[in-house]
Amino acid sequence: MEQRLSLITLGVADMARARRFYENGLGWTAQTAMDEVCFYELRPGFGLALFLRHELEKDAKRPIDGTFSGITLALNERCKADVDATFAQAEAAGATITKPPEDAAWGGYSGYFSDPDGHTWEVAWNPQCVIGEDGSTTFGAG
């Protein structure tokens, strides 16, 4: 698994409230915004998503409880085979696979595992996503 990160997702209870905080309050600009999810490009080249908590729970197949506060870290791979390879490696390393990789409604391929402390990683392939030579992840560029 590369030492690289593509996306941080924050589960939020109220999208309007969360967007007011990050956009009106902190001055951020959204790249794309939908009812359940809103993406921001962060320097030096990855993304941060606000995602409704109950949708994130469904997507990650994991309740947001005492060990999962609703933050996931994501690594976007260059192809589906690389997703499977990283999952095999993570499982061998002792990860808990909470969602084996599967085709996603948004057109990609994604699964989730947690590390020994319960921190949640998503490993995904997204056809809309470009991984640069410098390790940057650009969304919506495919």
Added chain:
Amino acid sequence: MEQRLSLITLGVADMARARRFYENGLGWTAQTAMDEVCFYELRPGFGLALFLRHELEKDAKRPIDGTFSGITLALNERCKADVDATFAQAEAAGATITKPPEDAAWGGYSGYFSDPDGHTWEVAWNPQCVIGEDGSTTFGAG
């Protein structure tokens, strides 16, 4: 507050177990490792730290409970005044200030706030840290 990120911190219960997972299991290489904290450089230009949970609780002045699973996101600023400015902005935006910025034992200046969903941000100035033109954060380079 810039749309930029410098560091992700994962609270861990057992440093040896966590390092075995990320290093022996996933193949990562540590940049620097101490008893309580271990840093990794992630592409495209920021850091991930493993930090003993009880030390992170003390540092963030926040228990790791149902709303705080022990992940913090950090923005490193270029000077102390920028830390204060970001805190003023965050407070005006409705953030909960859990630790106002203060001089840190490691030689920098740091505080923590949480967003409306309880997600924890650290905003810091670290004299060992260089912020590149591209928004990358390089640790231990000062």
